[in-house]
Amino acid sequence: MKKEANGRYEKILELATRKSIFYPSAEVYPNSPSGFWDFGPVGQAIRRKIVGFWRHELVYREDMMEIHGAQILPASVFEGSGHLKSFADPIVQCTKCKKYERADRLISEKINENVPESLAIEKLDEMIKKHKVRCPKCEGELGKVSKFNMMVETIIGRGETKTFLRPEACQSIFLNFPRMVKTMRLKLPCGIAQEGGAFRNEISPRQSITRAIEFSQMEAEVFFDPEKINEIEGFDEVKNYKIRILRLGKDKLEEISADKLVKEGIVPGKLIAYYLARTQQVWNRMGIPLEKLRFREVGKDERAFYSLATFDFEVETSLGWLELIANNYRTDYDLKKHGEHSGADMSYVDEDGKKIIPHIWEISAGVDRTLFAILDCCLKEGKEGLYFSLKPIIAPYHCAVFPLVKKDGMPEFAKKVEKILKDGWFDMIYDESGSIGRRYARADEIGVPFCLTIDGDSLKNEDVTIRERDSGKQVRVKVSELRHVLRDLVTHDMDFGKISKKE
């Protein structure tokens, strides 16, 4: 990943820290380890919106089951999954300053090309030598590459049972599968989803929330019968939808319909094309413009050994192309392995009595990277400075409510409006301090899409002025219609111009 010369990344960090969107954890203590981040009221509000949108658009719409699994799991789970043996990154130490770094990343940055982390360590050593890769901190010479296991161990009780923090949320989903079959009448194809924490001992956490030790994932694992990979309800709705894809070995992005992806054998079946289309639609609606997103087809050398097909969903940010979602065809690997190690029956019997171990299509998205990518795509420069032009559905608050001045009954009227909106389940900030221009600017900075101002006429006419953040356009709306109008603007992303025409 490369930093953009114009300092866009630094601007995002500055605004994020100043507005307490995200900032280093335990910052009041010196020497707090890097790789941990806190999210203030604004950041947490945006995260909630991202997760809520994912839940609504993917989990609910696709009739998935959502669970919440424990984050600490016994070592036996990770023996089964193979993490204890093979979840390791190639690392290298500087012989001068003694700092450790990811070997694959240092080489990637030097040669400006993606170097698979799965390359043999001897090969990485060779590349370091060939390309004269040095320590990014002190230019010192690098030592030999070695493997470093990324599992974070925890101690529970007196330590009798070895336990780890989960490195990916999906393991709980696999472990829950047989229970869902028995108790929730799960019928294939069916997704089980989960949002929650994941922990990886990243040797050089950096680029803020995009590579942290503790982070959150929104995972959806779709279980299906591989013989029925082409039987997916809803495919016709997306069959002509164009998916932006960078094919293996090509350097030009192509836009290929879901139907064509299947017909040309680019993906293993309709179910996969369907979920690639739905994933693109959901992240696009969250605020990632189409021209900044792509699915990158990942080759055999780079993808996990158990994956039959991998398409990383990436977004072009100030850090370069950033992977937000791993889309993997995990086959029956996980259920089989957990079945073998635990002795549990992980099979599924369909309505015809056929017993199978289902295959899995995984959509593993990072909450924090999604937040970062949205902020990056939405950062704009206005007359009053930088602001985040967030989609109303993702913005931390739907609106801000301002009495024009602190007298003549305006604050009381504004409070009445605030209550009406809160009763209608809208989120908002109320602000009566400073000039109205300053208040607009403060709301804009954190991405609030609409400001509602109450002036002298509002009291007479029972109305408010709505100002749209991006255009600065204003329109008066009756208080009695406010909830309805805001619902259209926020939930249906209605064009602001249509409201003024209605007037």
Ligand code: ATP
């Ligand atoms: P990378 O190659 O960038 O390290 P990965 O391929 O190891 O990522 P996955 O294991 O596929 O990542 O995890 C799925 C998603 O979880 C990623 O696409 C990303 O959004 C998120 N994620 C993974 N590691 C981190 C991290 N250290 N910090 C923040 N988010 C992460």
